[in-house]
Amino acid sequence: MAKLKINNLMNDKDIAWKKITCKCDKSDIEKCFPIFKDCIHCKCQAQQDSMPREQFTMTYNEMDKNKQPTGKLLSKTIKEITIDRSVDGYNSIRGWSYHG
Numbered sequence: 001m002a003k004l005k006i007n008n009l010m011n012d013k014d015i016a017w018k019k020i021t022c023k024c025d026k027s028d029i030e031k032c033f034p035i036f037k038d039c040i041h042c043k044c045q046a047q048q049d050s051m052p053r054e055q056f057t058m059t060y061n062e063m064d065k066n067k068q069p070t071g072k073l074l075s076k077t078i079k080e081i082t083i084d085r086s087v088d089g090y091n092s093i094r095g096w097s098y099h100g
């Protein structure tokens with residue numbers, strides 16, 4: 001797959017959560033889950049890991065002119081996304097929106 005164009009990337013050195021050390025007890029996997037809820041580092045890492053890096057195909061419902069689904073599925077290739085970063089000071093990836 002081709003590389004995805006990602007907007008709003010930051011250098012690692014400027015990303016606040018990457019400077020927070022992990023406080024998970026990795027020796028006990030049950031203490032790490034669900035989703036490292038008590039560890040900001042791992043929570044932010046999981047958010048980052050869930051972001052796509054390569055172009056992907058998205059399937060969506062075709063809409064008629066009244067914005068009602070026609071029942072037909074269409075697909076398109078997503079080539080560009082923009083990261084939505086948190087404004088809580090951690091610069092974590094809250095989500096992303098796609099273009100095209």
Ligand SMILES: [Zn+2]
Pocket residue numbers: 022023024036039041042043
């Ligand atoms: Zn952790």
